[in-house]
Amino acid sequence: EDAAPTAEPSAWLRALADHFTQSRADYDDLDRRAGDGDFGGNMELAFASSVTRAAGPDASLADDLRSMADAFGNDVGGSSGPLLGLVLTGLAEAVEDAGDGDLPPAVGEGLRAGMASVTRAGGAQPGDRTFLDALAPAVADAGTPLDAAAVQRAVDGAAATADLVGKRGRSSYVGDKAIGVPDPGAVALVQVLAAIVER
Numbered sequence: 504e505d506a507a508p509t510a511e512p513s514a515w516l517r518a519l520a521d522h523f524t525q526s527r528a529d530y531d532d533l534d535r536r537a538g539d540g541d542f543g544g545n546m547e548l549a550f551a552s553s554v555t556r557a558a559g560p561d562a563s564l565a566d567d568l569r570s571m572a573d574a575f576g577n578d579v580g581g582s583s584g585p586l587l588g589l590v591l592t593g594l595a596e597a598v599e600d601a602g603d604g605d606l607p608p609a610v611g612e613g614l615r616a617g618m619a620s621v622t623r624a625g626g627a628q629p630g631d632r633t634f635l636d637a638l639a640p641a642v643a644d645a646g647t648p649l650d651a652a653a654v655q656r657a658v659d660g661a662a663a664t665a666d667l668v669g670k671r672g673r674s675s676y677v678g679d680k681a682i683g684v685p686d687p688g689a690v691a692l693v694q695v696l697a698a699i700v701e702r
């Protein structure tokens with residue numbers, strides 16, 4: 504079968520990819536204050552690759568999450584590619600397993616599994632100024648679904664990273680220079696979680 508020539512992805516994945524293209528410079532700026540300034544470019548590439556890998560406009564959520572997990576894990580460098588790839592892999596597996604079942608609890612379960620993988624791979628805990636500071640408050644307890652209230656907790660957690668000194672990744676090299684600036688990974692993850700809930 505011929506490779507589909509840049510078929511349009513599902514609407515929610517297109518909207519996310521557009522967000523990360525339009526906000527690339529803003530995310531780069533956040534990362535410049537606490538890292539090396541490439542986070543926006545990494546996200547733009549990750550979503551461009553997710554769109555390329557996507558099955559098409561009618562792809563299931565599980566299929567889209569799998570395309571994103573493969574894109575982040577295989578096509579993007581830095582910390583964010585592989586580590587957000589682990590979150591997306593946990594999500595994709597949980598949603599695949601849920602089949603036609605109830606989605607919000609499956610998504611919550613997948614996020615918790617992804618969080619555990621990220622901690623195993625990267626050693627960060629909540630409080631270290633990473634995207635885990637958005638993810639952990641959203642779905643901390645077993646059985647917590649990903650719903651609008653969980654997204655609000657992620658929003659609050661991402662905002663609170665502005666008061667944190669980095670303990671992992673490049674932000675740990677800049678000390679309190681990053682105070683006042685939120686962690687770009689946390690801000691970006693909020694966008695992904697909100698898009699899943701609103702889709």
Ligand code: ADP
Binds near residue numbers: 534621673688
């Ligand atoms: P790099 O620092 O390699 O340039 P990116 O700019 O792509 O990586 O990604 C930076 C983001 O990665 C940070 O905003 C943070 O949220 C996340 N991050 C960095 N290190 C870790 C870690 N050990 N565990 C979880 N997230 C991390």
Ligand code: MG
Binds near residue numbers: 534538539542581673
């Ligand atoms: Mg960076």
Ligand code: MG
Binds near residue numbers: 541581582
């Ligand atoms: Mg980098």
